[in-house]
Amino acid sequence: MIQIKGLSKIYKTKKQQVQAVDDVSLTINQGEIFGVIGYSGAGKSTFIRLINRLEEPSNGTISIHNKDITKMSATELRLKRQKIGMIFQHFNLLWSRTVFDNIAFPLEIAGVPKATRAEKVNELIQLVGLAGKENSYPSQLSGGQKQRVGIARALANDPEVLLCDEATSALDPETTDDILDLLVSINKKLQLTIILITHEMHVIQKICHRVAVMENGKVVESGDVLDVFVRPQSKTTKRFVQQLNPLEHDQASLKEFITSREDSEVVKLHFIGNNAKRALITDVIKQFDVEINILQGSIAPTREGAYGTLYIELNGSKDVLASSIQFMREQSVEVEVLQHVE
Known part of the structure; x- marks a missing residue:
């Protein structure tokens, strides 16, 4: 379980300060796919980077399995991050490494022996559907294949949580559905908690159990996806629902x-x-x-x-x-x- 209480992030400059995340409190259950949706500038990407402390919070606490990561030392945090996988919109692959070596990279950093490392990488290649692409370089892959490499790499250290920051935004609709199906399969097989950031209601509709809607750094609405779809309360949520059903609210x-x-x-x-x-x-x-x-x-x-x-x-x-x-x-x-x- 992930418990987030009073989470805030303020960026300060000489002339002003910007409240990117504003007093967010959420509980994310073990093994669920939790979506966070918002328009550009809502604070959702900052929010997900706070969860693994790629951004330092200004206030609030983040507890993963009853361990408050906001109080961890640099050494403790480095070990904890190995159990928090992350995939990105633009893949962030190492272009000079093959598919196999990209997936193996976090295991190398963790000091996993070579034989064990190879066994794990081959297992992950099968899991994400990249058999036969082991020796290919990122430049030889399609967008969907690149994201599959990113997913496999994020799973290398058997994470407790998988963070997805706009993981399908750079993909075409058909490839997006393939990647979403893969995330659902991983969620079921590994009972892995997935937190998914997006601005596309279709993504929330297809795979999420629960959703939080962000606007101006705040969570303006949250709940089971079906309840939020049927009874949207905020103006922002109603706009997102209308993406799927243009007739609704018209x-x-x-x-x-x-x-x-x-x-x-x-x-x-x-x-x-x-x-x-x-x-x-x-x-x-x-x-x-x-x-x-x-x-x-x-x-x-x-x-x-x-x-x-x-x-x-x-x-x-x-x-x-x-x-x-x-x-x-x-x-x-x-x-x-x-x-x-x-």
Whole structure:
């Protein structure tokens, strides 16, 4: 478990000071993939560099497995960093070394014997899907292959935590998905805690268990990915959710579809988990004398299950409309009645 309390980072110059991270407190559970998302300048990259003290915190504490790394001496910290792997946006490989030698580098620094080192490197090459590329140089690899080398190198010393700083930002969408699938596989096989920094909601959606949203150095929202997606609270989170579902929070686009009848209601439905696959609209039409006009909708998968949003217009008598809405609520579907679509 990682416990972060009151973490802050202030950069000072002669003329001003900049609060890059502002009083952040988080608990990250053992074995989970925890995402931190924010726009450029939110403080997320500074935050992840504070976790392994590549940046020194101005205030606060960081405990990994009940050991406060903010109080460690230089010698203690050097040993602890061997158990904190890190992968970077631009790979940071040694261009004069082969794939094998790049992965072996941290083991050399740690003083691991040559035979043991070779066995470990070969194991990692298989794990990340680079068999046959052992003797290739970084210049001979694709972007995805380079990042696989970076991941293998970060795993060389059997870390307790893997930090990923925009690890997929330099990759095309298909390669990004391949790398994310690899991180999920590593997380499952090794039960490794992964902290992932990104500005892409797709990355959070695909692999994270929980997420924190950063803005101006602060965490403005955090929780289970599914809960944050379905019930975004902050303006920043709503903007990120809209990346995945452009129709969400754009109620103005509904106006052209609405009939403006007096005997109608516009309703927004949220389907979560298995309910996203239900034929709810068919059930309502079968049971009630109501006409349903589907306005717009979408469904998206997350690591913890699917969620969907559907906007519908219900036409019928006042009593029937009330009964239909109550029925939908009884089916474990979140129902929001939009009296006026602005």
